[in-house]
Amino acid sequence: MQEFDHIEALWAKHTVDVKISADDMLKQAKKDVSNMRNKSLLNIIGMALSIFAVAAIWLFLDFTSITTHLGISIIILAIAAYTVILYANHRVIAQNDFTENPNVFLQKLKIYQLQRHQLYNRLYWFYVIALSLGMSLYFFEILSVLEIWLQVLILALSFGWVIFCSTLVRKAVIKKDKERIALLIEKFERISNQFKEAE
DSSP: OHHHHHHHHHHHHOOOOOOOOHHHHHHHHHHHHHHHHHHHHHHHHHHHHHHHHHHHHHHHSOOOOHHHHHHHHHHHHHHHHHHHHHHHHHHHHHSOOTTTOHHHHHHHHHHHHHHHHHIIIIIHHHHHHHHHHHHHHHHHHHHHTSOHHHHHHHHHHHHHHHHHIIIIIHHHHHHHHHHHHHHHHHHHHHHHHHHHHHO
C-alpha cells in the first residue's frame, strides 16, 4: 500500500510542460469564439421567435378582458427588452476580429463576461418578474372558463416551469457560461503572452 502511495505521489509531482504554438491556439480559440457567437445568435433568434409566437396568439385569438391584453403586452415587452440586451451582448463579441488584435478582443471578452454576469443576476430577475406578472394577467381571463382542477394544474405547471428554469437551469447555464468564457479569456491571455515573447 505504501508503494502505491509513493507511486501516486511521484505521479502527482510529474508535470509535462506542453508548448502549443500561437497559431494552434488561435485556431482553437477561433473555433471556441465561433461556437460562442453561434450560441448567442441562436438565443437571440429564439427570443425573437418567442415574440412572434406570443404576438400571434394575441392577434389570432379574441380576448375580451383588458387584463389579458395587458398581460400579453407585458410578456412581449419583457421578451423584447431581454432580446435587445442579448443583442447588445452579442455585438461585443461579434464586432471584433480577434485574429487582428487579440489584446483588443481580450478586453472585449472581459466586458462580455461582466455583461453576462449582470444578465444572469440582476437583469434576469426583472425579466422573470415581468414574465410572471404578464402570465398572471393573461391567465386571469383564460383560466376563468376552465374547471378548477385544470386551473390549478395549468398554474402549477406554468409557475413550476418558471421556478425550475430560474433555479436549476439558470445555475447550470451560469456555470457553463462562466467556465467557457474564463477558458477563452485564459487562451487569449496565453496567445497575447506568446506574441509578446515572440517580439
